Amino acid sequence: MYFKRFFDFKPNNNNIFIIYNDGKVVYDLDQKTFMLEESFLNYGEECTKVGIAINGGSNIYAVDVTNTNFQLNEQGYISLVEYDLRQMMSMLNEDDLNLVGRANQLLHWLKSNKHCGYCGAIKNEDKKEGALFCSCNKIMTYPTISPCVLCLIKKDDQILLARNAMFPEGLFSVLAGFIETSETAEQTLEREVEEEVGLKVQNIKYFGSQSWPFPSQLMIGYECEYKSGEINVDGLEIVEAKWFGIDNLPNTPPNSTLSGRLINSYIAGRSRL
Numbered sequence: 001m002y003f004k005r006f007f008d009f010k011p012n013n014n015n016i017f018i019i020y021n022d023g024k025v026v027y028d029l030d031q032k033t034f035m036l037e038e039s040f041l042n043y044g045e046e047c048t049k050v051g052i053a054i055n056g057g058s059n060i061y062a063v064d065v066t067n068t069n070f071q072l073n074e075q076g077y078i079s080l081v082e083y084d085l086r087q088m089m090s091m092l093n094e095d096d097l098n099l100v101g102r103a104n105q106l107l108h109w110l111k112s113n114k115h116c117g118y119c120g121a122i123k124n125e126d127k128k129e130g131a132l133f134c135s136c137n138k139i140m141t142y143p144t145i146s147p148c149v150l151c152l153i154k155k156d157d158q159i160l161l162a163r164n165a166m167f168p169e170g171l172f173s174v175l176a177g178f179i180e181t182s183e184t185a186e187q188t189l190e191r192e193v194e195e196e197v198g199l200k201v202q203n204i205k206y207f208g209s210q211s212w213p214f215p216s217q218l219m220i221g222y223e224c225e226y227k228s229g230e231i232n233v234d235g236l237e238i239v240e241a242k243w244f245g246i247d248n249l250p251n252t253p254p255n256s257t258l259s260g261r262l263i264n265s266y267i268a269g270r271s272r273l
Contacts, residue, residue, distance in 0.1 A: 089256045100213075148219050149177055172244075
């Protein structure tokens, strides 16, 4: 399988649909899959479709059936349900999560870029470029990715974990923030840490990255070391932040997330000492 963005669509028994309905993924409990064969589906032409990948002789499409007459109980699959994409993170391997997330991102791209920002007209599809454009300026609009930095701060035998205001009680994670215009990822990390918890850091080292389809982010993970300062949360985005050792860790994100892998990598390293 390889990713490819395309607008061409012809009904075909080999086509595979990844269907979203009002932001939720249509999933077959019997076959345990979100990749549904077009030949077993009853869908209207008014749905939004965009090609996202090719697997052998099959084209894979992201399909949005929101505000259409698509009915779960009128399909060739008998055990269809709808899942929130975040619910599926613990169900899927990394490759499947990337695929279903790509579908969500490209559907979001089409919806959020329907009209030209210069003249307000509906944009056209450029099939060669796999992009959207308007005849008023011919500017191509490609899918936008927003880079975001994750930061695991180490101090002696502890790490700093924080609770975002949006998190449920008891859940802590690493710090995170979006890269601003003209910043490097490392500059973002230093700024976000100081803004959110009042600390300065040093010895920044790259850890890894992850596509994050909520809706279109690229998470870039780093480890770093505490340099100076006292914890002083901003009280707006971050409501709690504490130093934790591996023997008193709070609830943290699952290993299917980059933040979870950052934390678990530290735990594994400390456990070997």
